[in-house]
Amino acid sequence: VADYGNDRxxxxxxxxxxxxxxxxxxxxRPYGIAVVRARLAVSEYLGDAxxxxxxxxxxxxxxxxxxFGHLGGVCARDGRVCVVDLSNEKIHSLEVRGAPDEAAALHLARPLQADPPL
Incomplete structure (x- = not known):
């Protein structure tokens, strides 16, 4: 569980x-958490990271x-992490590289433009 109020x-x-x-x-201020390739990907609302x-x-x-603006929810599938950028109304897509027992690297793939609000 991302414990937003206690930074853990x-x-x-x-x-x-x-x-x-x-x-x-x-x-x-961790906001979202997902498991990707035996690692945890955590979005930070205040850290913008x-x-x-x-x-x-x-x-x-x-x-x-x-x-990056204030980051929100995060999800992961097949080595890719998608995170919601609440400030900029975008979804950022990142790829996790490296085996679970090695040092890993996140690489920014591309921002995905969100549809305008209804």
Whole structure:
């Protein structure tokens, strides 16, 4: 769970029991979280960045692009991460490269223009 108010991730069992906190000191208002290629991709609302973490919470990489605004929800599939840019009304697409046991790299693929609001 992305614990927005406490700048950390919270891990719970399937039954709802608290297990542990992750990434304390590495996150600024985590908003969204997704698992991609055995890693965690976390969007930061205040950090205007995407963090790539090992499953134990160890920080692997930070992607902070000047054109990113406040980031929201994130989803992942087939090695690609998509994150909502709430400030700029865009969806950014990134690709995760590297095997799970190696240092990974997030690469900005391209921004996807969102449809105008109705």
């Amino acid at each position: 991730l919270q891990v719970f069992s399937l039954g709802g029991a608290f297990r542990q906190s992750l990434a304390q000191g590495h996150l600024r 995407i963090k790539l973490l090992r499953l134990d919470g160890t920080l692997l990489q930070t992607i902070a692009v000047q054109r």
